[in-house]
Amino acid sequence: MIIVKRSENLLFKKLKFKCSLGKNGVTKNKVEGDKCTPSGVYRLKQVFYRADRINKITTNLKKIKIKKNMGWCDDPSSKRYNRLIKIPYKFSHEKLYRKDHIYDIVVILNYNMNPVVKKRGSAIFMHITKKNYLKTLGCIALKKSDLLEILNKVKKDNIIKII
Secondary structure, three states, X not given: OEEEEOOOEEEEOOEEEEEEOEOXXXXXXOOOOOOOEEOEEEEEEEEEEOXXXXXXXXXXXXXXXXXXXXEXXXXXXXXXXXXXXXXXXXXXXXXXXXXXXXXXXXXXXXOOOOOOOOOOOOOOEEEEXXXXXXXXXXXXXXXXXXXXXXXXXXXXXXXXXXX
């Protein structure tokens, strides 16, 4: 099990990693746009990555190369809310193929996916942190080398607990 604490530490297999969380902290009552990281227990679904920037990812999770037309819908009024979409897309979304490097590796958490509840939050990922561990909009962000190390050790049935 991976444990993420409000103190912005991630614990896994007796290892401790610094991480950044949502600008407004951790919440049990996640709402779209609140800039909070949702507390709870989630599965690691799959890994999206930029093949032009990441040479090799060793992991037991399913890997998917990020293409320029890939996005993630964050608009509760869309039928594709909190799902992978192709862009251009008429509803609000995040681009997965970005100029900055934070989405060079994206681990999809199964937050609000089965079933998807409108306005309960979307696009909750583990991804690469910005410099100085700047706060996120609700995701868990780690240094690239730390994220790669975790992915190397994680099993398909590992869960993440955000407390």
